[in-house]
Amino acid sequence: MKVLDIHEIGGIIRKVRKERGLRLEDLADDNISPATISNVERGVSHVKMEKVYYILEKLGIPMEQLPEFLLRERDDQAELKFRLTLIESMNRLDQSESALSLLEKTPIPDDHLYASQAHWLKGTCYLHQRKLNKAEREFFTAIRLANKNETAKIDNIEAYSFKDLSRCSYYNNNLQQALQYADSGLDAFCPAGERPWVKYFLLRNKAIYLERLGRIVESLQIVRDVWEELPQIEPVETRLSFYWLRAELLRRSRDYENAKKFALEGIQLAGINQQYNSALALWSVLGSVHTAQKKWEEAENCFKIALGLPRDRVDEKSFLRACTQLGILYTHQEKWSQAEKYLTQAIQKAEQIEDYMDQMDASLALGRLLVQQNRREEGIACYRRVVELAQKYHTGEKEYEAWHELARCWEGIDEKEFQLCTVNMFTVQETLNQRKAGDLNEVR
Template identity: 45%
Template sequence: MTQPGINEIGAIIRNIRKERGLRLEDLADQNISPATISNIERGVPHVSLDKCMYVLNKLDIDQNQLSDLLADKRQGMDHLEFELLSIETMNDIGSPNDALKELNRLNLADSHPYAAVMYYIKGKCYNSLKKLHKAEKCFHNAIRLASQSDALENSNIEAASYTELGLCHYYQNNLEEALSFTENGMEAFVSEGERPHFRFVLLRNKAIYLERLNRFGEALKVVEGAWKELDQIGHMQVVLGFYCLKAELLYRTGQYDDAIEVAREGLDKARMECKHDTIFTLWTIMASIHMAKREWRNAERCFQLALFLKGTSVKEKFFAFTYSRLGVLYIHQERWNEAEKVIDLAIQIGERYHDAPRLLDAFVIKGDFHRIQKQYREAIPFYQKAEKLAHQYKYKNKLGKILFRMAKCWEFLDDKEFQACLQNMYNIKKETEEMVEDDLEEIS
């Protein structure tokens, strides 16, 4: 009999024992210990089938009765699978509180074969509700139980839980931890298992976290590896995510014409699917590309098209980056009043949603806004806020650029502070060994 069969027998023994009000000790004798019976009930791998049959005989369960009980058990498991699928769907369509109520109604014990699935769905619900610490606890439980259950060895619940743990840390601006959990998920993924789309979700998320860490070359390598299998991805949102990533990374690495080609192809697919968020993202990327090429008129038109999607399904927090980049455009054109207005909007949105990377960028651009107008004292507080965020979230690749900008201000105000900035720049350089170009372009 296979190990899943022994798991099923163990569950049947436990149910019958509890129905009859028996303790483990009541079934134990000189041939079998309470610990062994407990192992049988929990489906511990090393338990022999003979021991299982011995306990069944003590419970007066013959082979025919066992077959009937197993059939009933499997029917019940099929129904439970359906229940869990319906509950997960409830969360996915925006009803996490209702889904949690249903999960609490099921109240599966940790010893249940589907307990890991329950914890995974519960973690997703808490993620949806932004109760991230509760979500993390659920995902860790799901990983622990899934790794112990042969019945779930092909379910990819472990890989899915690592994916969600990565998102938990990403939402808290812990990018290194998000990347680490995502790589764990890739190691846990079973190629021939269930939930096959998670392979590409994990690759996409890894590339996102690398991009946010300014590790553009590594991120692009991940995207290009997945690009060869793009037609195998059944989830259109994941496909469109790869288009956004590739266009962004090609732009970051100076491959502007290739970036425009990918962005336009992605826009065609997004428009056919009416995916407003992707359309918004790609027009913002297109704007950045045209800015890099100093094609100001085209850049402004792209920004206008992106901002035209305000009030649609595009989430407000995503507009912080667009407003920041538009502010850079206006600075280049010396449209100071318009620049300050949109940069302040970017700061407000970044603060509202605790989006550290975008808020840091907005602070730097606001500092640039003042510095370029030789308003050095007004610029320094914004650079200092950016520096604080960079230290808080360990964005070491951004620190050098921030300190250099600050030094450009202190040079005209305070020689002691200027020298301190230079010393700090040296310390950062020494610590990281090699400064990596980040995404904050110098405005001159």
């Protein structure tokens, strides 16, 4: 009998048993255990068919009536599947409140075929509303239930739940945890299952987390591995994120010509598809490339295009990063007041949305600006704030960078402070080296 048939028969058995008010233990006897009955109801494929027939006989369901039961069950399942699809679509279209309301009107017990999907959908609604603790609880439940349900595994509910858990950790500024969840999602991914695009969401997210952690080579390798598959990736926003990643990573690797090439290709694709947020990110990368090449006018034009896009069509993270990069450009040009204006705006916006990674970037840039103006004490305060944030959110690369800038501030002025900074730099670097060695061992 096909796996689908086993699932359907299991659903019928569960439905009839519950309609009669029977527990698993009530149906069990010396010939069949509660655990075996549970496996049958969940459609576990390795259960022997004689056990299935035995339960049907105990429930008084004649084999000749089974097709009729199956048809009714298929109708019920199809109706429920449609409702869950509707809820998923509503949430993706920014109707999370309505989606949650419909979910509440669709009670699904945890032993149901679609229970893990229902919990995952509830989690995505909470995630959309930034209710991260509630979202995490639902995703953990979805994963637990998916591990007991082969249909959920085929539907890639477990992979999707890990993907969304990684987003929760990212929003909580816990990049190491986000990276672990992304890896777990890739491990759970079923290539032959439903929602195959979740693989690319997970790879994109992993590459972004690595980029934010300063692990440029690893991030770039993921992007290169995916590149041949790029034309088949949907939605286009996900495809564009890989263009942004490749351009940004090449920029940070100082391969400026190729960075420009991929940024411009992405900008063209974003324009055709009216993807404003992707366009902002790509124009910002292009502006940063021109900044690195000291092409000030071209860089400023890129940032003006980026920041001139409709604010209601772009997210706050992309906007504040563009402000930071424009502030850095003005610093290079010694346009001090304009640079301070944009860097301060970026820091304030980052604090407002609790984006501490970007706050650290903007604070480092502001610190350098202030030191260049001989406002050393103010610059030191910026660097110390970065150290605090980096220690709180375990971002060693940013902490090292801040200690390095502090050491430069104290060099030749206060030997004790200078020595303290260099010791802290060494300690942080040792921790980073140990972490990299651990990552290499995991790969092996």
